[in-house]
Amino acid sequence: MDDFNSDTDSDYTSYWRDWFISSRGNEYFCEIDEEYLTDRFNLTGLNTEVQYYQYALDLVTDVFDFDCDDDMREQIEKSARHLYGLVHARYIVTTRGLAKMLEKFKKSDFGKCPRVMCESQPLLPMGQSDVPNTSPVKLYCARCEDLYNPKSSRHAVIDGAYFGTSFHNILFQVYPAMLPAKSQRRYEPRVFGFRVHAAAALARWQAEEREKLKERLRGERIETGFEEEDEELEEEEEDEEMEGDGFEGAVVQQ
Amino acid sequence: MSSSSQVTESWISSFCGLLGHEYFAEVSEDFIEDDFNLTGLQSQVPMYKEALEMILDVEPEDDEEEEDEDEEDEEDDEILGDERPTGYRRASDRRHLRIASDLSVIESSAELLYGLIHQRYITSRPGIQQMAEKYELQHFGTCPRVYCNSCKVLPVGLNDSPGHETVKLFCPSCLDVYTPPNSRFQTVDGAFFGTTFPSLFFMTFTDLDIGGGVRSNPSSAADALLAIQAANREAKAGNNTTPANVTSINGVAPHNLAPGLGPGNIYEPRIYGFRVSERARSGPRMKWLRMKPADVTELDETRRYWEDRGEDGDRPDDDDLNMVDVADGKAVDRRKKIVGRTRRRANGNAGGSPMDTNGVGAAG
Numbered sequence: 001m002d003d004f005n006s007d008t009d010s011d012y013t014s015y016w017r018d019w020f021i022s023s024r025g026n027e028y029f030c031e032i033d034e035e036y037l038t039d040r041f042n043l044t045g046l047n048t049e050v051q052y053y054q055y056a057l058d059l060v061t062d063v064f065d066f067d068c069d070d071d072m073r074e075q076i077e078k079s080a081r082h083l084y085g086l087v088h089a090r091y092i093v094t095t096r097g098l099a100k101m102l103e104k105f106k107k108s109d110f111g112k113c114p115r116v117m118c119e120s121q122p123l124l125p126m127g128q129s130d131v132p133n134t135s136p137v138k139l140y141c142a143r144c145e146d147l148y149n150p151k152s153s154r155h156a157v158i159d160g161a162y163f164g165t166s167f168h169n170i171l172f173q174v175y176p177a178m179l180p181a182k183s184q185r186r187y188e189p190r191v192f193g194f195r196v197h198a199a200a201a202l203a204r205w206q207a208e209e210r211e212k213l214k215e216r217l218r219g220e221r222i223e224t225g226f227e228e229e230d231e232e233l234e235e236e237e238e239d240e241e242m243e244g245d246g247f248e249g250a251v252v253q254q
Numbered sequence: 255m256s257s258s259s260q261v262t263e264s265w266i267s268s269f270c271g272l273l274g275h276e277y278f279a280e281v282s283e284d285f286i287e288d289d290f291n292l293t294g295l296q297s298q299v300p301m302y303k304e305a306l307e308m309i310l311d312v313e314p315e316d317d318e319e320e321e322d323e324d325e326e327d328e329e330d331d332e333i334l335g336d337e338r339p340t341g342y343r344r345a346s347d348r349r350h351l352r353i354a355s356d357l358s359v360i361e362s363s364a365e366l367l368y369g370l371i372h373q374r375y376i377t378s379r380p381g382i383q384q385m386a387e388k389y390e391l392q393h394f395g396t397c398p399r400v401y402c403n404s405c406k407v408l409p410v411g412l413n414d415s416p417g418h419e420t421v422k423l424f425c426p427s428c429l430d431v432y433t434p435p436n437s438r439f440q441t442v443d444g445a446f447f448g449t450t451f452p453s454l455f456f457m458t459f460t461d462l463d464i465g466g467g468v469r470s471n472p473s474s475a476a477d478a479l480l481a482i483q484a485a486n487r488e489a490k491a492g493n494n495t496t497p498a499n500v501t502s503i504n505g506v507a508p509h510n511l512a513p514g515l516g517p518g519n520i521y522e523p524r525i526y527g528f529r530v531s532e533r534a535r536s537g538p539r540m541k542w543l544r545m546k547p548a549d550v551t552e553l554d555e556t557r558r559y560w561e562d563r564g565e566d567g568d569r570p571d572d573d574d575l576n577m578v579d580v581a582d583g584k585a586v587d588r589r590k591k592i593v594g595r596t597r598r599r600a601n602g603n604a605g606g607s608p609m610d611t612n613g614v615g616a617a618g
Contacts, residue, residue, distance in 0.1 A: 140521075145541070146540070148400060170525055173536050186543065196457070198506040205546075206542045213541075223535065224539065
């Protein structure tokens with residue numbers, strides 16, 4: 001924050017958005033186009049959500065020109081960040097916004113899936129609610145279709161509503177080529193080489209559910225999206241040989 | 255390397271104090287000094303004797319007078335090979351000159367040796383107790399998965415021999431493994447913890463409430479609603495939730511069986527509030543990975559097996575029938591048959607009684 005003050009006190013016209021997205025902790029945000037921000041239609045309803053709405057908007061669009069004390073200034077800045085976040089949630093589901101976020105996704109700007117079997121699949125930020133101040137941002141892995149907490153505490157405080165509940169799903173609808181192949185490999189808890197019964201029984205039950213899903217999809221003539229079936233066979237063969245290994249199929253990761 | 259002569263800190267505690275070594279327990283010297291615990295390690299670790307001396311802070315002394323005797327002793331050692339890993343006891347026998355390059359080799363050998371001993375130690379009674387204390391203090395961190403509600407995790411290796419994989423974290427709540435969040439753990443070999451430790455840990459401490467008491471997930475009203483819907487659906491289908499009198503399923507208390515999985519703990523993708531259909535190309539495909547039957551007695555495969563077979567001569571007593579473990583061998587058989595077949599048919603094919611052994615339970 002000190003950075004910002006020293007920066008802007010001397011020169012209000014330095015680009016607020018540039019500063020915002022490049023400052024530490026804001027790595028998940030992309031830059032919102034000037035045109036998008038200045039189109040009032042895109043901001044519908046936000047004036048009731050954000051305090052000092054007009055000042056905040058001026059600050060974000062670099063036309064802030066208002067003399068006030070530091071406390072007020074701080075308030076306005078806070079509002080500006082909130083406003084930016086809320087507009088961001090809307091912007092990233094537009095064509096341009098999606099493209100920008102896709103680039104960041106490809107660069108793994110949002111981190112990689114911590115799940116070992118996902119093999120460093122890049123993540124996408126998401127919120128569990130579209131209402132601000134409900135829950136912090138989470139990360140979505142398209143490979144295991146699960147949600148993870150950000151590693152860094154500076155990301156764990158970002159509001160999830162700044163990304164919304166729909167964005168990551170829309171991204172894969174718009175760019176289906178980005179969908180990773182789903183992996184059927186999983187971790188098998190073992191003790192001295194033997195599968196742990198409770199976990200193995202659950203895994204068998206889950207595998208049954210998976211086969212039911214595949215059956216349903218095949219019935220509808222829809223691609224299952226899983227990795228090659230023959231690959232699965234291969235894994236099972238290896239499984240026989242590699243008894244005592246922690247992996248099902250004992251496939252070594254890259 | 256005269257750090258051992260300073261009484262300040264032992265090699266073991268300084269090793270465990272290094273950055274990135276936070277997961278290690280301090281192996282007691284008693285454990286290391288028992289040769290039985292070191293069986294077979296001599297062939298895995300280069301400069302074994304020196305490494306062991308370093309770990310135990312045994313100061314090699316150069317005693318000129320005993321040199322002749324020493325030579326004989328060393329020859330004996332060489333002849334007897336693996337059968338005599340006791341050489342380190344005669345620390346004063348060493349005539350090896352420790353030069354700088356040697357030291358770094360010994361140092362890395364010592365780390366390897368310590369890691370391999372550590373793998374064994376943490377499955378021993380005092381070791382697992384020590385790890386339990388570290389677990390309680392959350393030294394290993396928590397599960398990154400949102401629906402696991404920061405469940406405490408344990409370190410695990412994906413391979414028992416060194417040099418394959420770095421250390422991973424096992425979450426008992428979702429029964430999955432994760433990469434440690436901090437990159438400093440990516441230099442720690444997974445074999446130093448081994449594949450057995452976390453599962454053995456939860457078999458040993460069955461009273462732990464691994465869900466951490468946080469059962470419901472208040473963060474998402476939509477998901478809570480979904481959980482209720484799912485529960486209702488199950489109820490209508492005749493599958494009620496787990497009967498309250500079930501105290502153990504497959505050797506695990508129902509509330510400790512993957513508490514982070516099941517209805518309400520599965521992410522439901524939505525766009526503008528509408529669920530994404532599984533028929534969509536981008537629709538959900540991985541829910542099975544986080545599923546759990548609403549009634550966990552469905553997982554009692556033995557009872558289902560006998561129920562399907564109906565009357566049979568060697569049907570076991572009802573006491574044995576409930577929640578007993580299934581033989582491992584049969585489990586493997588069935589796993590291979592799983593593709594494209596139903597569980598029941600596979601059960602039938604397995605033949606014979608699955609009641610022969612009680613393998614996993616005995617391991618604890």
